[in-house]
Amino acid sequence: MSMKNLYVKFITFAIISATIFFFWAHLFPELVLVREQMNIFIWNFTFFKEKLLTIGGFANYCAAFLSQFFYFIKYGVLIYIILFWFLYYACYLLIKRINKHFEHRYAKIIAPLSIISAITISALMLRLDVQLDFYLAIIITFFTIALMPSNTHVLLIAITFFISYWLIGPLSFLILIPQIHSITRGLFLLLTALITIVFSYSVSYYPIRTIFVGVNYIWTNNQIFGTTTDARCDFYFRMSMWKQLSQMPINTAATKHIQEYALLKQNKQYEEKLFTGLADAHQTLTGCLPCFMMSDLCLKLGLVGMSQRAAFEGMVAMPTHQYNARSLKRLAETALITQQFDLAQKYTSVLKQTLFYSKWANDVYQMASQQKISDPNYKMLHDIYQKSDDKFFY
Amino acid sequence: MKHILPLYSICLLMVSSCHEPYNVTSINELPAIYPNYIDVTIPYNIAPLNFAMADYSFSYIRATIKDADGDSIVAQGTEANFDIEQWHQILSQNKGKDISVSVCAQKNDKWYSFRNFNISISSFSLSDKQITYRRIAPGYGQYGAMGIYKRNVSDFSEQPIIVNSLSEGMCVNCHNSNRTNSQQFTFHVRGVNGATIVGNNNNVDILESINKITNSSLVYPSWHSTGRFIAFSTNQTAQMFHSHDINRIEVYDKKSDIVVYDVINNRLITDSIIMHNDMSENCPAFSANGDSLYFISAPTRNYPSEAKQQKYDLYRIAFDSISGHIYGNIDTIFSASDNGKSISWPSTCPRNQFITFAVADYGYFSIWHQESDIYIADLHSGVIRPINEICSNRAESYPKWSTDGRWLLFVSRRDDGLHSRLYISQLKDNGTFTKPFMLPQINPKQYYLNQFDSFNTPDFVHDNNNTDAKSIDRKLKNSDRKYINANN
Numbered sequence: 097m098s099m100k101n102l103y104v105k106f107i108t109f110a111i112i113s114a115t116i117f118f119f120w121a122h123l124f125p126e127l128v129l130v131r132e133q134m135n136i137f138i139w140n141f142t143f144f145k146e147k148l149l150t151i152g153g154f155a156n157y158c159a160a161f162l163s164q165f166f167y168f169i170k171y172g173v174l175i176y177i178i179l180f181w182f183l184y185y186a187c188y189l190l191i192k193r194i195n196k197h198f199e200h201r202y203a204k205i206i207a208p209l210s211i212i213s214a215i216t217i218s219a220l221m222l223r224l225d226v227q228l229d230f231y232l233a234i235i236i237t238f239f240t241i242a243l244m245p246s247n248t249h250v251l252l253i254a255i256t257f258f259i260s261y262w263l264i265g266p267l268s269f270l271i272l273i274p275q276i277h278s279i280t281r282g283l284f285l286l287l288t289a290l291i292t293i294v295f296s297y298s299v300s301y302y303p304i305r306t307i308f309v310g311v312n313y314i315w316t317n318n319q320i321f322g323t324t325t326d327a328r329c330d331f332y333f334r335m336s337m338w339k340q341l342s343q344m345p346i347n348t349a350a351t352k353h354i355q356e357y358a359l360l361k362q363n364k365q366y367e368e369k370l371f372t373g374l375a376d377a378h379q380t381l382t383g384c385l386p387c388f389m390m391s392d393l394c395l396k397l398g399l400v401g402m403s404q405r406a407a408f409e410g411m412v413a414m415p416t417h418q419y420n421a422r423s424l425k426r427l428a429e430t431a432l433i434t435q436q437f438d439l440a441q442k443y444t445s446v447l448k449q450t451l452f453y454s455k456w457a458n459d460v461y462q463m464a465s466q467q468k469i470s471d472p473n474y475k476m477l478h479d480i481y482q483k484s485d486d487k488f489f490y
Numbered sequence: 491m492k493h494i495l496p497l498y499s500i501c502l503l504m505v506s507s508c509h510e511p512y513n514v515t516s517i518n519e520l521p522a523i524y525p526n527y528i529d530v531t532i533p534y535n536i537a538p539l540n541f542a543m544a545d546y547s548f549s550y551i552r553a554t555i556k557d558a559d560g561d562s563i564v565a566q567g568t569e570a571n572f573d574i575e576q577w578h579q580i581l582s583q584n585k586g587k588d589i590s591v592s593v594c595a596q597k598n599d600k601w602y603s604f605r606n607f608n609i610s611i612s613s614f615s616l617s618d619k620q621i622t623y624r625r626i627a628p629g630y631g632q633y634g635a636m637g638i639y640k641r642n643v644s645d646f647s648e649q650p651i652i653v654n655s656l657s658e659g660m661c662v663n664c665h666n667s668n669r670t671n672s673q674q675f676t677f678h679v680r681g682v683n684g685a686t687i688v689g690n691n692n693n694v695d696i697l698e699s700i701n702k703i704t705n706s707s708l709v710y711p712s713w714h715s716t717g718r719f720i721a722f723s724t725n726q727t728a729q730m731f732h733s734h735d736i737n738r739i740e741v742y743d744k745k746s747d748i749v750v751y752d753v754i755n756n757r758l759i760t761d762s763i764i765m766h767n768d769m770s771e772n773c774p775a776f777s778a779n780g781d782s783l784y785f786i787s788a789p790t791r792n793y794p795s796e797a798k799q800q801k802y803d804l805y806r807i808a809f810d811s812i813s814g815h816i817y818g819n820i821d822t823i824f825s826a827s828d829n830g831k832s833i834s835w836p837s838t839c840p841r842n843q844f845i846t847f848a849v850a851d852y853g854y855f856s857i858w859h860q861e862s863d864i865y866i867a868d869l870h871s872g873v874i875r876p877i878n879e880i881c882s883n884r885a886e887s888y889p890k891w892s893t894d895g896r897w898l899l900f901v902s903r904r905d906d907g908l909h910s911r912l913y914i915s916q917l918k919d920n921g922t923f924t925k926p927f928m929l930p931q932i933n934p935k936q937y938y939l940n941q942f943d944s945f946n947t948p949d950f951v952h953d954n955n956n957t958d959a960k961s962i963d964r965k966l967k968n969s970d971r972k973y974i975n976a977n978n
Contacts, residue, residue, distance in 0.1 A: 413634060436907055445939055486735045
């Protein structure tokens with residue numbers, strides 16, 4: 097390879113990486129941050145074992161592992177860049193292999209075609225219903241197809257398919273396609289696929305449709321989680337970007353409440369107005385992201401019980417049917433503030449086994465085990481909680 | 491190759507000897523273990539009572555169980571998980587006797603031994619082979635993964651009866667079997683594929699979710715002993731939340747009534763006595779012999795202003811098991827409202843002598859009331875008392891009897907005040923109860939730590955028959971709903 101070629105490749109690599117960085121970090125940072133809330137990663141063997149017991153569990157485990165780093169936007173963007181180049185290389189190998197069948201006629205366009213393919217697939221990460229599992233499963237599947245020789249023994253293909261189906265999900269069906277050279281081979285592979293599906297259905301508790309389309313590739317009921325607009329509002333709220341938040345279109349009852357708060361922070365609103373309508377909380381708790389926002393807002397307003405409820409609803413409503421760290425943290429906080437120390441210990445015991453919440457969890461765990469709220473902020477909220485009258489809300 | 495086996499054996503020996511207690515410091519205290527199985531009484535066919543040190547700073551535990559004959563079994567690790575076969579053997583050898591448990595635990599490389607404690611092996615087995623329960627996050631409006639499960643009492647095997655991963659958006663509740671007969675069961679499905687499912691031996695009926703007669707769902711069930719009738723409550727349920735109270739939620743009914751469903755003739759039998767306009771009748775429970783129907787009732791209140799005034803009393807009325815009609819006068823069994831209390835979830839003992847129920851300060855959804863305790867009424871002597879020996883300072887509710895009337899299964903939030911766990915206690919001949927034990931699990935500390943679901947609406951099931959969750963799900967999705975006929 098000539099120096100010029102290498103230089104061109106390096107420049108292309110740098111420009112594309114910088115573009116991806118700018119795209120995610122500056123144009124859509126909320127869609128990076130939100131990924132961390134779609135999952136939790138616990139550093140113990142039980143968590144690993146439970147993931148592997150589900151179809152596509154290994155992809156889900158890897159997605160959970162990577163998702164934890166999205167806690168910091170720059171790490172999340174870095175992961176997206178790395179994954180992009182892995183995907184590019186997988187596409188490159190795959191297209192190159194396909195090109196063999198065309199007698200290498202299209203060698204010159206392999207690289208640009210790979211870039212376009214990688215960009216198209218990566219753009220799916222703009223959608224909140226498409227999970228990181230899907231992205232990882234595509235990369236693994238493309239690599240497997242590209243690296244598996246076309247004359248692989250049919251039994252080896254069957255075993256590879258069976259294992260990869262369980263580990264990464266139904267995208268592994270694609271592994272079989274390039275291996276069909278004859279009718280007999282095709283029938284055998286079809287039989288393998290059918291046996292795999294029947295076996296998976298018999299040992300798991302998902303409908304056949306889910307077995308085909310993947311347990312955790314796409315969140316079909318994603319309206320429960322929230323929209324990209326919700327994600328943006330939540331991002332502005334968490335980053336205290338009040339001006340930007342107040343300029344967002346109001347699309348949900350939750351957004352309306354946090355915009356009132358944004359106006360208050362800009363001295364454009366009365367504090368009393370913030371409490372209007374909060375008693376009908378159920379109208380705001382329409383999805384996970386609205387729940388998280390309302391939980392944050394209520395805690396800022398000293399409404400600990402409502403904050404706790406919102407966090408709980410947000411956690412329970414997760415499409416993945418698992419808890420997430422943000423909710424657990426809030427539940428631990430509110431349990432501590434309301435002196436439910438056993439509960440605070442339970443939540444923080446789990447969070448102690450995460451990467452970025454463990455230090456905080458250790459501190460709160462100590463407070464809960466000593467039954468003493470030493471953090472001044474939590475102490476203040478506790479005092480407000482103790483002095484407030486009990487009221488009903490919905 | 492010939493060196494590998496001895497080398498491997500040496501390595502194994504070294505690894506295991508690292509966890510042999512040495513320089514043990516004796517502490518003259520009972521060990522703080524989780525779950526707390528100290529001095530409990532257990533049926534001789536229960537699964538191993540695995541446990542761990544409650545304190546996380548202990549990294550290793552070694553538990554030894556010894557009987558009077560000197561036989562012993564050992565469990566060690568981060569949690570003490572006993573071998574199932576060894577466990578059952580030592581239990582079967584010691585029916586009616588005590589076994590002694592000694593615990594050694596390691597903390598910061600130091601070993602400590604604690605005072606021995608006893609576990610009493612009852613001379614009675616748990617006559618019912620399985621327990622059913624719903625597992626659901628103790629949530630509010632939203633709900634996530636949930637299911638109704640069957641758990642074998644002698645081991646740790648758990649099988650789903652129905653889970654909502656099979657149908658996204660489905661909510662399942664109130665599984666109830668007829669006197670622990672798993673072939674006669676009912677449960678309710680809300681949301682996607684909503685229906686009331688009634689299983690009657692080999693026949694499974696999928697009833698309409700909301701019947702046209704009462705214009706509401708059939709909610710809390712109780713089977714008649716003949717299997718011909720099911721008493722249901724029909725409830726317009728709502729909930730509201732406390733902003734500053736340890737009891738987070740109030741679940742209440744704007745209106746509720748009781749109806750009787752004739753399983754054979756598919757008809758709903760209604761009677762104004764248990765559908766009074768100004769009263770909220772709820773929580774039906776047939777007596778063991780089927781002659782009576784117990785229920786709770788309270789004047790209908792306005793919410794939220796009158797929430798704390800809603801106090802239910804326990805009543806009984808005669809039931810004709812031929813026609814399916816109630817008749818006669820209503821007897822007041824316990825007027826809890828006179829004592830400023832409220833009753834819920836009556837459960838009749840198969841021996842016909844006792845009835846248990848939950849008592850809280852107000853309302854009927856007692857699991858959300860920390861003050862809720864379980865009471866027992868002796869129907870022969872008329873004595874009513876709280877079962878203090880099984881209650882804690884947190885919520886206990888939903889008592890259920892085993893087929894032989896010796897064991898009481900109930901739900902308790904004593905662990906952390908929020909997540910409901912299942913406990914079992916034995917009724918002794920003198921009318922008192924033994925210290926309850928938590929439903930055993932493998933690695934119970936890790937299991938319950940990571941368990942964010944509550945166990946609710948538990949019940950015993952007598953047999954070991956398998957239920958196919960997928961076939962029920964297919965029926966739910968594919969079957970036309972059966973319309974219930976009005977009483978003729």
